[in-house]
Amino acid sequence: MDLTWLEEALGNISSVVWGPYVLIPLLIGTGIYLTFRLGGLQFIKLGAALRLGILKRKDAGSEGDISQFQALTTALAATVGTGNIVGVATAIAIGGPGALFWMWITGLVGMVTKYTEAYLGVRFRGTDAAGEKSGGPQYYLERGIKGPFGKILGLMFAIFATIACFGIGNMTQGNSIATNVQSSFNVPTWVTGIVLTVLALLVLVGGIKSIGRVTAGFVPVMIIFYVAAALYILIANIGSLPAAIAQVFTEAFTGTSAVGGFAGSAIIIVIQYGVARGLFSNESGLGSAPMAAAAAQTTHPVRQGLVSMTQTFIDTIIVVTMTGLVIVTTGAWKAVDPETGEQISAALMTGEAFTNGLPGEWGHWVVTIALVMFAFSTILGWSYYGERNIERLFGRRAVMPFRIVFSLIVYIGCTVQLGVVWAFSDVMNGLMAIPNLIGLLVLSGLVARETKHYLKHDPKLEASKDEIEEFMAGREGWEDWKAGDIVGSSRRL
Numbered sequence: 001m002d003l004t005w006l007e008e009a010l011g012n013i014s015s016v017v018w019g020p021y022v023l024i025p026l027l028i029g030t031g032i033y034l035t036f037r038l039g040g041l042q043f044i045k046l047g048a049a050l051r052l053g054i055l056k057r058k059d060a061g062s063e064g065d066i067s068q069f070q071a072l073t074t075a076l077a078a079t080v081g082t083g084n085i086v087g088v089a090t091a092i093a094i095g096g097p098g099a100l101f102w103m104w105i106t107g108l109v110g111m112v113t114k115y116t117e118a119y120l121g122v123r124f125r126g127t128d129a130a131g132e133k134s135g136g137p138q139y140y141l142e143r144g145i146k147g148p149f150g151k152i153l154g155l156m157f158a159i160f161a162t163i164a165c166f167g168i169g170n171m172t173q174g175n176s177i178a179t180n181v182q183s184s185f186n187v188p189t190w191v192t193g194i195v196l197t198v199l200a201l202l203v204l205v206g207g208i209k210s211i212g213r214v215t216a217g218f219v220p221v222m223i224i225f226y227v228a229a230a231l232y233i234l235i236a237n238i239g240s241l242p243a244a245i246a247q248v249f250t251e252a253f254t255g256t257s258a259v260g261g262f263a264g265s266a267i268i269i270v271i272q273y274g275v276a277r278g279l280f281s282n283e284s285g286l287g288s289a290p291m292a293a294a295a296a297q298t299t300h301p302v303r304q305g306l307v308s309m310t311q312t313f314i315d316t317i318i319v320v321t322m323t324g325l326v327i328v329t330t331g332a333w334k335a336v337d338p339e340t341g342e343q344i345s346a347a348l349m350t351g352e353a354f355t356n357g358l359p360g361e362w363g364h365w366v367v368t369i370a371l372v373m374f375a376f377s378t379i380l381g382w383s384y385y386g387e388r389n390i391e392r393l394f395g396r397r398a399v400m401p402f403r404i405v406f407s408l409i410v411y412i413g414c415t416v417q418l419g420v421v422w423a424f425s426d427v428m429n430g431l432m433a434i435p436n437l438i439g440l441l442v443l444s445g446l447v448a449r450e451t452k453h454y455l456k457h458d459p460k461l462e463a464s465k466d467e468i469e470e471f472m473a474g475r476e477g478w479e480d481w482k483a484g485d486i487v488g489s490s491r492r493l
Helices: 004-017 023-037 046-056 068-079 086-095 098-123 137-144 148-185 189-204 207-236 238-251 267-282 289-293 301-329 346-357 362-394 396-415 419-442 444-457 465-472 478-483
Strands: none
Touching (some): 023 419, 023 444, 098 267, 098 444, 148 189, 148 362, 189 207, 207 301, 207 346, 289 362, 362 396
């Protein structure tokens, strides 16, 4: 069946949703507004947040299903994926090196957006029929925004997120793994599909606690592995690094002239692809990470919000930066296919950069191994996002069947062509973000007020549970939050 027409139609819709008049101004505008509303929180509290999430890792005596660190790694598992490898290359292939600058901007303002949505995810979380914490935009939009408007936004998000998880969080990731493993190691796609399906089943059937344990050990290793390889290349090309950084800043505001097979780009294209691929990578404002944050063992929503904020810093300011600078310093962004005389595709660009930068065949292997790890971790993270929305729509009884079906669909992703699925995923991701970003703006006053109160009493994030209880006593909503079953809980009796 020829689905070219559908792929083209979805591409047209995606270009509108992700274009200069819908999501780009909404994303950047929301991030800038929240930055001012919260007093530059992402800059002044980043150090304390990193210490709490990465060094301390958990709050003693707190309620939740997984530790703060496990919630962070689960969210990182979902976001550090093909977007960090192929997404960065796509942005630079179309928008030139200047697109990396706009990915940084998306990350910097996205940090406070991620804080806000994670805070709300924890603040309005409930407990489901199995006794597990459940939260995210599908709940805080309805509970935080009273009346039909909040209910409509929450329902819209739940539907879009449920559909999106099978695309961007499942089939596209499995397809990336299978095609790269076949290309590098000549392993048939169906074999990879079976292996991934079994591995996914083994992890996902155990739920968020199983996912949290796996990602806590797996995610740090995969990030360190990839960043170390990128740092080696940057050090080896240290002489080219200053010029590459200057080029990123200069062309962020001027666009890129035609070079070799590169077609050139206007400034609006540079911004559009930088912002779009930036969000694709770090998911700030998308509404996905607050679902993982809601499961965290934390003594206050502000604390987990700040820990979740570091996810965007790690994803964009560290991992995306490594990929982008490697592509620019090695010159891979303007490499030409000797057979066609045209610029090499974005899918090959990162591999070309690492192959040029590392000795022997190491570069090719590093990119393939990293992509396999990144993509599989994304499958794990997005499975949890999907089940939380399935629970919202159909109740707890639908969660286990969803886990099994989600795992089996990984095989389909590995063994079929996915042009339409990629286009559809882009549209669903954009549609997820719209109701969530609207909700963040509406609820920003609550977030700013409660954040200010908490940080006034615990600026270094070192307060004990008893100390927090003392300065939060009598605060509106505090007793409901501690009870874990706030009004409108997801618990179904």
